[in-house]
Amino acid sequence: FMSLIDFDKICGIAKDAGSVIMDIYNRDVEVEFKNDLSPLTEADKKSNELIIQSLESFYPNIPIISEENSEISYSERSLWGEFWLIDPLDGTKEFIKKNGEFTVNIALIRDGFPVLGVVYLPVDEILYCAEKGSGAFKEVRSGNLSKIFNGVHYDELERIKVVASRSHITDEVKEFVEGLKNEGKEVEMISVGSSLKLCLVAEGSANIYPRFGPTMEWDTGAAQAVVMESGREVLNFETNELLNYNKKSLLNPWFIVE
Secondary structure, eight states: OOOOOOHHHHHHHHHHHHHHHHHHHTSOOHHHHHHOOHHHHHHHHHHHHHHHHHHHHHOTTSOEEEGGGOOOOHHHHTTOSEEEEEEEEEOHHHHHHTOSOOEEEEEEEETTEEEEEEEEETTTTEEEEEETTTEEEEEETTOOEEEEOOOOOGGGOSEEEEEEESSOOOHHHHHHHHHHHHTTOEEEEEEEOTTHHHHHHHHTSOSBEEEOSOOBHHHHHHHHHHHHHTTOOEEETTTOSBOOOSOSSOBOOOEEEO
């Protein structure tokens, strides 16, 4: 028995969490940042509490894995057919640097794959969302939802926009880019923080995102739903299969969004 989810409610919860984060982000906290990360932990915790309380009140029967409470044993969660997967504030470094590139991520995982995902960027009030079978959408400042679809695989292009992490570019990614250049591709690098990287590929602003470094399931679940509904894929780099969830270790393998 799988739950019926009110999609708009989930989008609303992400936006509410975003405004809680913005209250803390907009304070004059420069001094505090230098000593410790207290505003960040406060933003994380408040966003986490709001999301969990809201989800539990609407859907009391669906369990939750959040970055803030990820210590649930595999023996317990391996029995879950569906669960919420949350990152209440993705993009710690971006939050601290105040460059605005952080997100609120809420995904519904069913049988190992995301079937619903909401990624909210509080600073710009941009919402990416997707539900399996219904398509992927982008909303800017609570305007209309517009459908996003990216039918072009990077192989078909001469010029490729490669999106990479602002804070974690690895030698392997550099090698990958060299490989593209050796195939005669013109490569433009774009760097962004947080789960936005996946959303840029979904909407076609970027063509490929190689992630050859550690991420956790909650970093990717919501945005993967958006990518998959937009016509693109998130593939395990080793196996070339779709990235899956609720693994024994919540650490993701290397992956490519293409």
